[in-house]
Amino acid sequence: MEKVQLHNTINDASETREVEPRQLLVHMLRDSMRLTGVHIGCDTSQCGACTVLLDQETVRSCTVLAVQTEGVSIHTIEGMECDPTVTALKQAFNELHGLQCGFCTPGMLLAARALLLRVRDPSEDAVREALHGNLCRCTGYQNIVDAVLLAAATLREGEAVAIEEACHE
Ligand code: FES
Ligand code: FES
Incomplete structure (x- = not known):
């Protein structure tokens, strides 16, 4: 599948990376960036273990595609x-x-x-x-x-x- 260029800020550092359009934000943060304070409990928006901040709003990262964070400031617990x-x-x-x-x-x-x-x-x-x-x-x-x-x-x-x-x- 063709990858998409993604630009955002993660824990106050500017990032540019290529992601698959279907990749979930939780997987990009955990698997690609090793930000393992982002946990996966249910994968179905029930448990809150994958919570991160998108532009300072709490969001369940298992419900967001990585490509939806173009231009967004992301914070995980590691950045707090x-x-x-x-x-x-x-x-x-x-x-x-x-x-x-x-x-x-x-x-x-x-x-x-x-x-x-x-x-x-x-x-x-x-x-x-x-x-x-x-x-x-x-x-x-x-x-x-x-x-x-x-x-x-x-x-x-x-x-x-x-x-x-x-x-x-
Ligand atoms: S992993 Fe449970 S809400 Fe995201
Ligand atoms: S799930 Fe173990 S401390 Fe909350």
Whole structure:
């Protein structure tokens, strides 16, 4: 099958590559770019494990063709090292045991980030609603919800500035 030239930005680096028109974004990121924080759980838009950001919006990369990302800025969890919201979430997940095997965690972090950018002080119900499309087979969800609430409190207290500064040291 004839390949198509694709230009986009992935984790803040400009990329040009040839892709098959039928290749899914999740396969391009995992197989071609070795961005293995993008997980494949269901391949049918059910689990959220393949969540990435397209122009800062959360998207399931198993539902998008790579060629649809022409000119788009893509971020995977690997590109969020210096993001203060993700950093606060990671610390809270670590502190409150919001993960066990970690398979769902990149998708959970990106979905929770999207919530915390919209709502500074979410209720427990709002957290559950925001994460309802991300499945976890290990934790029973309560620790994840608690971790998101803790991260929200950390960010409200302004500790995110310190987190961001630490990242650039
Ligand atoms: S692998 Fe994409 S939603 Fe499950
Ligand atoms: S920590 Fe294992 S699937 Fe969520």
